[in-house]
Amino acid sequence: MEIEAKIVTNGTVTTPKGFTAGALACGIKDEGQLDLGILYSQVPCVAAGVFTTNKIKAAPVVLSEKSLGNGKAQAVVVNAGCANACTNTQGDKDAAGMALLAAAKLDLEADDIVVASTGVIGVNLPMDLVKRGISDVDLTREGGHDLSLAIMTTDSRPKEVAVEVGGIKIGGIAKGAGMIHPNMATMLSFITTDADVDPEFLSKVLKRAVDKTFNMISVDGDTSTNDMVIVLANGLAGKPNPKQFEAALEAVCTYLAKCIAGDGEGCTRLIEVKIETAKTPEEARIAARTVASSTLVKTAMHSGDPNWGRIIAAIGRSGADIVESKVELYLNDVCILKESLFPPHDEIEQITGDQVFIRVCLNLGNGQATAWGCDLSEEYVTINSEYTT
């Protein structure tokens, strides 16, 4: 976390003023697990969203992208366990139905509601369960934590945070436990703030923050059918300093993005990849993403093998310019390669601990970027082999 933004203890998506939330187990997931929830602002919000670029979009994505076109929203209704993707006209009806049910409950219009779903593709929503769930859910100021649980799928833990800066608060929750491809094809994040901002500004700073954070944990440009990041700003805490607000929003996104990377399916080790002195920022970005998503780097990091050749090979195929003799490579701040000199493999220390920091200086310019990933374990394969069966 940079600048003055302070983390709020036990902060979550309902930490900013005027937001309530709640969740319950309506029966879409197994065994009484929370699977449906609502996030609500007591006053109308300026809102912005970033959505999947996958050409196959889930019904709730199509609906919410459209309803957010006016830059306004007041509530989010979300379910886990069923993605409502590849579900055709019935899927569209069901997503619209979720919006109508939530609107009726909250005395809003349907286009005030953002609808989101996550779960298996190609299965229709059990609307009878959803209807009862929306009707029964209780909204409280403490409900953000339950909501963070209700959006989980194979996530091992909830992902939530709130920060405070200059009298305004920003809170957020996220889900997503797959790293190589977002699990069950979905990464969701809902962010709230009591700052008073205009829609153009909110949309612009959200897009910039997502590009530096959530988009840097996505792999190979892989975007799913259901991905969305939504921010609701209700204005109750007044106007923020724009720069402070943007930095705080980016901090919230960074925190949640790292939570997702570190909770990757089967993950035992978070990988942070920083590329410095690339020719351009864009080249730094593609190089960082390519390394963080390389299967061979991820498997090496799983065993702790300091196999730096795989890192160099990944940058070489990334599209970023690289001059072999200029590359410097650091593993956990220990220099492994500089001026074409490197120690024998068996003299490089094995990687231990639950995080590894890969830093590569290309010495070709001023481009810089950071990406996050996780190791690839046998357990990942097991989880994803067995998912719908």
Added chain:
Amino acid sequence: MEIEAKIVTNGTVTTPKGFTAGALACGIKDEGQLDLGILYSQVPCVAAGVFTTNKIKAAPVVLSEKSLGNGKAQAVVVNAGCANACTNTQGDKDAAGMALLAAAKLDLEADDIVVASTGVIGVNLPMDLVKRGISDVDLTREGGHDLSLAIMTTDSRPKEVAVEVGGIKIGGIAKGAGMIHPNMATMLSFITTDADVDPEFLSKVLKRAVDKTFNMISVDGDTSTNDMVIVLANGLAGKPNPKQFEAALEAVCTYLAKCIAGDGEGCTRLIEVKIETAKTPEEARIAARTVASSTLVKTAMHSGDPNWGRIIAAIGRSGADIVESKVELYLNDVCILKESLFPPHDEIEQITGDQVFIRVCLNLGNGQATAWGCDLSEEYVTINSEYTT
């Protein structure tokens, strides 16, 4: 195999007239395994090659790409166990040294020799072992099989084939046991023919064949530091019918490419993905490659889970145009999705057997392409976690 090309029983790279080969265990790999070999034509050859587009190129790639610039070669010297990549000026000297040693043995010029290496990146070649090996290797008409063994790394079996068409023969061997990323960063293939062809034609048909075959098993555009496909044509069997020759060359490349895909590290099931009626051939190509390389598709195919939503999601993110309602999807020729209708997940048959055939009709044009991959297993992770350690 299409047209008249017939597979030669026990055919290999020395099946065409005038080629000899040999291999031995010189000590680069462990335990007396074959790790160095030579392929030789008794007369000078027209030659062509396709090389990695990775910006980090191994020393032998740089050298061989340059020496093949004149469209001629007469021998290949190759080692496994060390990629001679990221090895700086010493690596360049060592690759040149391999060419000089082979040239001296065979009474040729150094630029008549193609040099190739495969193995660990960032390790220098043990040139004393290489020198003795090149000196000691015996070349025979039956030596192609030993050469196919000597280029193996974690490959579980050799990959070799020869075909005959219209009086000319084409033989080939290949290595490569990683599919997600070519294993140890290398896929090699050496192809020979006794056809009499000119260098421009040979180069053109090789490139076209590689694009349809070896490049359709490469994943995410991933190309390694050492990849190369070389063809040597010594002319001893006279001029071929050009169309027959091209089809036979493509058949050899297809056979070897499928061998590589089917021998992917930890692979239990070959995946063939055919995209039909895409808007353009290029869109069919990227869609087929994206599905064949999708981690989620690969893990589903590992357990035999007919998780077709993952296939649709992969096409959706591939960049190819897709209209959800027009998609038809077949698993092993059973229709799973058509006109937006699909059976419930639990009514779709599990996938069994060592091959699965995914066919998707996009119904948007005439583009068609096939890609090959393999399932992703826990064993893949284990192999790649432990490789250099």
